[in-house]
Amino acid sequence: QQQVKQSPQSLIVQKGGISIINCAYENTAFDYFPWYQQFPGKGPALLIAIRPDVSEKKEGRFTISFNKSAKQFSLHIMDSQPGDSATYFCAAQGGSEKLVFGKGTKLTVNP
Amino acid sequence: DSGVTQTPKHLITATGQRVTLRCSPRSGDLSVYWYQQSLDQGLQFLIQYYNGEERAKGNILERFSAQQFPDLHSELNLSSLELGDSALYFCASSPLGRAWGEKLFFGSGTQLSVL
Numbered sequence: 560q561q562q563v564k565q566s567p568q569s570l571i572v573q574k575g576g577i578s579i580i581n582c583a584y585e586n587t588a589f590d591y592f593p594w595y596q597q598f599p600g601k602g603p604a605l606l607i608a609i610r611p612d613v614s615e616k617k618e619g620r621f622t623i624s625f626n627k628s629a630k631q632f633s634l635h636i637m638d639s640q641p642g643d644s645a646t647y648f649c650a651a652q653g654g655s656e657k658l659v660f661g662k663g664t665k666l667t668v669n670p
Numbered sequence: 671d672s673g674v675t676q677t678p679k680h681l682i683t684a685t686g687q688r689v690t691l692r693c694s695p696r697s698g699d700l701s702v703y704w705y706q707q708s709l710d711q712g713l714q715f716l717i718q719y720y721n722g723e724e725r726a727k728g729n730i731l732e733r734f735s736a737q738q739f740p741d742l743h744s745e746l747n748l749s750s751l752e753l754g755d756s757a758l759y760f761c762a763s764s765p766l767g768r769a770w771g772e773k774l775f776f777g778s779g780t781q782l783s784v785l
Contacts, residue, residue: 605773663712
């Protein structure tokens with residue numbers, strides 16, 4: 560049972576475009592939602608995180624939008640750059656659950 | 671560089687064999703996590719240790735075991751290996767191992783290939 564469902568599986572955008580990755584969850588006990596970024600040959604690294612008391616969090620070109628009623632959250636990458644090409648994982652944590660990850664989205668930003 | 675060291679980077683072995691993966695956490699971090707990454711399942715939580723004690727268990731098979739030593743390094747033991755165990759195994763560490771909201775620092779992983 561996949562506790563966090565992530566889409567799309569892969570995404571190709573042009574340089575300067577907006578990349579959008581979506582995640583949905585079922586467990587209402589989740590109350591911490593981070594995004595991790597993974598480059599080839601490296602482990603995931605925390606990119607940005609949000610708690611459900613806010614609907615949006617922005618850090619530079621990266622924004623998390625959170626919809627508590629729909630149990631969905633998304634990552635927006637504005638002005639996408641080739642250096643953003645990586646695999647992105649959404650995750651969720653709360654209650655007695657350890658951090659659970661989505662299956663990942665491979666983002667390719669073409670120059 | 672996350673500060674988490676995993677060895678070896680690659681491991682090739684045969685079915686039925688046993689292997690040991692090693693992880694050194696970031697200096698000062700007390701908690702170690704093991705994750706398995708495969709193409710179809712994504713990142714799956716296996717087990718967490720905190721200061722030498724098992725803290726939480728995830729989808730870890732009975733053929734797998736782990737421990738954390740007094741110097742805080744950890745080892746993941748995989749035995750009676752099957753083809754389906756081929757995956758990338760990550761170790762992560764965190765300062766306190768809180769159940770909620772703590773940043774995890776991942777190593778670069780050990781790629782296990784079972785032939």
